[in-house]
Amino acid sequence: MNPMSIKDAINSEPRDSFSGSQPLSVISICLDDETSTVLQSFAESAPLIRLRSQFSEYWVRESDNTAEWLGDPQPDICIVDFDRDRRKAALAAENIHSGSPETAIFAVSTDAQPDLIIQAMRSGCSEYLLKPIGREQLLNAVARVGGRRKERTQQFRAQVLTFMGAKGGCGVTSVVTQLGTLLASSFSKRTLVVDLHPDFGDAALYLGVTRHRYHFFELVENTDRLDGELLQSFLARHSSGLELIPAPEGNETPRRILPGAVAQTFDFLRSRYDYILVDLPLGLSDENMEMIRHCEHLHMVTIAEVSALRNVARQFNYLTRKEIPPERFRVVLNRHQKRSLISDGEIEKTLGQKIYWKIPNQYAHVVKAINGGDSVAQLTSSELAKSLSELAVQLGAKSTAIEKRKDGMGFLGLLGR
Numbered sequence: 001m002n003p004m005s006i007k008d009a010i011n012s013e014p015r016d017s018f019s020g021s022q023p024l025s026v027i028s029i030c031l032d033d034e035t036s037t038v039l040q041s042f043a044e045s046a047p048l049i050r051l052r053s054q055f056s057e058y059w060v061r062e063s064d065n066t067a068e069w070l071g072d073p074q075p076d077i078c079i080v081d082f083d084r085d086r087r088k089a090a091l092a093a094e095n096i097h098s099g100s101p102e103t104a105i106f107a108v109s110t111d112a113q114p115d116l117i118i119q120a121m122r123s124g125c126s127e128y129l130l131k132p133i134g135r136e137q138l139l140n141a142v143a144r145v146g147g148r149r150k151e152r153t154q155q156f157r158a159q160v161l162t163f164m165g166a167k168g169g170c171g172v173t174s175v176v177t178q179l180g181t182l183l184a185s186s187f188s189k190r191t192l193v194v195d196l197h198p199d200f201g202d203a204a205l206y207l208g209v210t211r212h213r214y215h216f217f218e219l220v221e222n223t224d225r226l227d228g229e230l231l232q233s234f235l236a237r238h239s240s241g242l243e244l245i246p247a248p249e250g251n252e253t254p255r256r257i258l259p260g261a262v263a264q265t266f267d268f269l270r271s272r273y274d275y276i277l278v279d280l281p282l283g284l285s286d287e288n289m290e291m292i293r294h295c296e297h298l299h300m301v302t303i304a305e306v307s308a309l310r311n312v313a314r315q316f317n318y319l320t321r322k323e324i325p326p327e328r329f330r331v332v333l334n335r336h337q338k339r340s341l342i343s344d345g346e347i348e349k350t351l352g353q354k355i356y357w358k359i360p361n362q363y364a365h366v367v368k369a370i371n372g373g374d375s376v377a378q379l380t381s382s383e384l385a386k387s388l389s390e391l392a393v394q395l396g397a398k399s400t401a402i403e404k405r406k407d408g409m410g411f412l413g414l415l416g417r
């Protein structure tokens, strides 16, 4: 083991930098003077860590609130010296581990006895650094924490956007599938459509995707063994790059879905996509409510008809009473016509809410896209494709479009302008 001198630390260049990311915040507990000085020098010389505080007691009294003294945000790394009082050090590590599980705990000690190392690891320490601390040792341990943090932040975190009809036939499946193919093809976004209908889902049909074996509810029943490989067997793929988890094709016997299982499944799916669009069946069933609670936004797809608008108003009322924040609701007015019997202003007044998006009434284009199992993305000059492309941008799918503009393709070109 190479002891790290202060000079070494000052002159050292970090071998593994988490370039572009914030330094890791570090606190220390009861470090002896020499280790403390080494740590300070390391922090000053290497941009990998920022030394936030150095405590001189173990904070293990019952009255000590771990979260409070750790500070907010909680540190990335806590270095605990085990030599002054091993029992208190282990207790402190346990408290930190349970109060702030994301904080990595390093034990430091002069004692290399295996049972002591095991005891420290059992208290929640992920590293055991022997004194005098070696430069390589410290650097590698910090790099491992940095690597894990990078992995966490680089994971996909999809926006989950749900779509529900004000009544049957308002266009939910058309909007979800066409928006999905656009996000996947024109914006190169990792996009998944989930058809949450308990039976007779249309999304697979509208996309012309026939080769699939399993449906969403079978996936939900298998959440306990859900991993990347299992997920692959549930995905159906459209030529645009869009992926789909279909609904059951026929009328199946009703399934008992455990509360929380739908949300748990989406938590897993979120880490793999940029966008997840959910085709919800009508009504406010337990599963729909779970989805609405779990998603970023609920898009209520309506048309300019009294009965549909009345349903939107009622459902928003109900959801507000169920403490769903109103800012999550979005009104999508489908089959929009400039000269409609009910004006946009009247709709907004009735619903007490702005119309979030208007999709033009273009029956021929929609039917063509559905019948061909194709995508409106190919009809770039249609008003429908323009509207859905602009909706994709509104939903945050800007980066690729801007990249495309840089490549000379031009976003306006994408919109057929």
Ligand SMILES: Nc1ncnc2c1ncn2[C@@H]1O[C@H](COP(=O)(O)OP(=O)(O)OP(=O)(O)O)[C@@H](O)[C@H]1O
Pocket (backbone or CB within 6 Å): 165, 167, 168, 169, 170, 171, 172, 173, 174, 175, 202, 334, 335, 336, 359, 360, 361, 362, 363, 364, 366, 367, 370, 384
């Ligand atoms: N923007 C549009 N312009 C014209 N016609 C449309 C538009 N959007 C959807 N349609 C038509 O409306 C009909 C119903 O569409 P869709 O099946 O997508 O509705 P839905 O809300 O999913 O219905 P369901 O309640 O049966 O699930 C289809 O014939 C479709 O072609």
Ligand SMILES: [Mg+2]
Pocket (backbone or CB within 6 Å): 172, 173, 174, 202
């Ligand atoms: Mg539908």
